[in-house]
Amino acid sequence: MPDKGINLIKYNYLNLPNQLQMKAIFENVTINTKYSANGTKLRKENIRVTSGFDGDTTYFEMIKMSITYSIAIQKR
Known part of the structure; x- marks a missing residue:
């Protein structure tokens, strides 16, 4: 889906999207989603x-059971 900037979508064995990669001009975004065996969403990592x-700055955000963790790492 180049019009939305989506480069890659990977699916798991339940045909649920577990990785999504998007690219903009100055930003790359990867969204990883973890599911349980029955398909319930457990966590999402941005x-x-x-x-x-x-330089490059990496922002990591993990959402798990309604708790959000955020980390920013800057490389020079």
Whole structure:
């Protein structure tokens, strides 16, 4: 789906999307989703890499059981 910036969609054995990769001009986004054996969503991880003048900054966000963790890592 190049019009939406989606580069890759991977599916698991239940035919549920477990990885989605999108690319914009200065930003790459990967969304990983974990499911249980019966297809219930357990957690979702968002990894966003933003490129700019200062180098690359990686943002990691994990949503699990209504708790959100966020981490920002900057590389120079």
